Amino acid sequence: MTKIPVGVLGATGMVGQNYIALLNDHPWFEVRYAAASPRSAGKKYRDAVAGRWQLAKAYAPHVGEITVEDANDVGRAAAAFKRGDCSFVFSALEMGRDAVKALEEAYAAAGIPVISNASAHRWTPDVPVLIAEVNPHHADIIPMQRKARGWDRGFIAVKPNCSIQGYMAPLYALAKAGYQAERLIVSTLQAVSGAGYPGVASMDIIDNVVPYIGGEEEKSEKEPLKIFGAVENGLIQNAALPKISAHCNRVPVTDGHTACISLEFGARKPGSIEEIKKIWTGFKALPQELDLPTAPVQAIIYREENDRPQPRKDRDADKAMAVVIGRLRPCNVFDIRFTALSHNTVRGAAGGGILNAELLRHKGYLQ
Numbered sequence: 001m002t003k004i005p006v007g008v009l010g011a012t013g014m015v016g017q018n019y020i021a022l023l024n025d026h027p028w029f030e031v032r033y034a035a036a037s038p039r040s041a042g043k044k045y046r047d048a049v050a051g052r053w054q055l056a057k058a059y060a061p062h063v064g065e066i067t068v069e070d071a072n073d074v075g076r077a078a079a080a081f082k083r084g085d086c087s088f089v090f091s092a093l094e095m096g097r098d099a100v101k102a103l104e105e106a107y108a109a110a111g112i113p114v115i116s117n118a119s120a121h122r123w124t125p126d127v128p129v130l131i132a133e134v135n136p137h138h139a140d141i142i143p144m145q146r147k148a149r150g151w152d153r154g155f156i157a158v159k160p161n162c163s164i165q166g167y168m169a170p171l172y173a174l175a176k177a178g179y180q181a182e183r184l185i186v187s188t189l190q191a192v193s194g195a196g197y198p199g200v201a202s203m204d205i206i207d208n209v210v211p212y213i214g215g216e217e218e219k220s221e222k223e224p225l226k227i228f229g230a231v232e233n234g235l236i237q238n239a240a241l242p243k244i245s246a247h248c249n250r251v252p253v254t255d256g257h258t259a260c261i262s263l264e265f266g267a268r269k270p271g272s273i274e275e276i277k278k279i280w281t282g283f284k285a286l287p288q289e290l291d292l293p294t295a296p297v298q299a300i301i302y303r304e305e306n307d308r309p310q311p312r313k314d315r316d317a318d319k320a321m322a323v324v325i326g327r328l329r330p331c332n333v334f335d336i337r338f339t340a341l342s343h344n345t346v347r348g349a350a351g352g353g354i355l356n357a358e359l360l361r362h363k364g365y366l367q
């Protein structure tokens with residue numbers, strides 16, 4: 001099969017590097033275009049990341065030879081599209097919110113679909129915030145988005161904040177079984193790679209916990225409502241529940257966001273802890289049914305040990321795409337409590353973006 005040529009915007013950053021590494025031997029997509037800030041533009045990719053490549057896995061030799069473009073120059077990407085070097089882009093840009101918003105729209109207007117990790121468009125009502133296992137049907141807003149914006153081929157689809165990944169599929173699995181979470185309190189322990197590179201200063205985080213991550217609690221409380229929402233008249237209407245209270249903390253872990261959750265169900269409650277574990281371990285969704293290349297075989301893994309999940313031991317489960325849960329027990333205040341873990345730069349960023357692209361290709365939105 002001829003691979004689809006793709007571009008990565010923000011290719012030199014923490015998430016961009018993960019895209020480059022994960023796409024090394026992807027069966028459907030091949031990186032042929034890379035863009036970043038004007039600081040990196042004009043350099044070969046290998047020179048642009050020299051001294052700041054963060055991953056154990058290397059980039060493919062052909063990517064090292066790609067000349068990095070200025071991501072602000074949409075014309076360069078449009079020319080690459082015409083040459084057949086960039087059919088769509090993954091966006092992993094970190095710059096001002098308004099700038100990212102406008103830039104991603106410019107790419108879509110130029111006919112280049114944008115699969116984004118940035119938060120800029122997560123609140124745009126006609127832009128789907130996709131978790132492939134949870135709301136794949138939201139992708140079907142794309143024809144309406146195109147029509148409303150006058151875009152023929154381009155569109156924007158985004159993925160949510162990395163800190164909510166660990167518990168969205170588990171909540172969805174329970175809701176699907178008839179057990180709707182109504183109130184939820186979550187405390188997160190978030191890895192430093194979540195702040196990009198170079199990210200948090202070592203003097204701030206070594207031997208320390210920082211009980212504040214700008215904007216993260218608001219995102220954690222709002223984004224699940226859009227993901228659980230319904231598509232009506234070309235817009236996504238947010239769900240009313242669950243009501244969420246979030247405490248987000250930065251901890252000295254390299255990769256892997258942990259979330260400690262207490263939740264209360266509505267009137268219908270699961271009969272037992274064992275029933276919940278069965279719902280989670282038996283959960284299969286569209287990516288598993290379609291056997292998409294980046295989909296974890298089992299989207300939710302439950303660990304019985306008292307001291308799991310742990311970032312170092314569990315973040316790489318099933319290509320770092322599974323969420324790992326443990327410590328499910330009754331809650332003295334709400335109904336249940338548990339601990340969830342997901343790899344923030346893979347499941348929560350580049351891997352999640354690639355899985356979304358696989359889903360969108362399956363649905364016929366990426367040719």
Ligand code: NAP
Nearest residue numbers: 010012013014015036037040092094118162194196197349
């Ligand atoms: P990062 O390591 O700081 O990388 C930022 C990227 O954006 C770099 O490639 C950088 O290029 C480029 N960039 C910066 N300023 C630019 C400008 N003015 N014009 C064009 N490009 C510019 O950030 P990151 O952690 O990879 O995050 C990327 C995006 O993913 C952000 O929107 C973030 O919120 C989101 N995200 C991150 C995570 C995570 O776990 N890290 C998870 C989910 C979502 P240079 O290298 O040339 O400066």
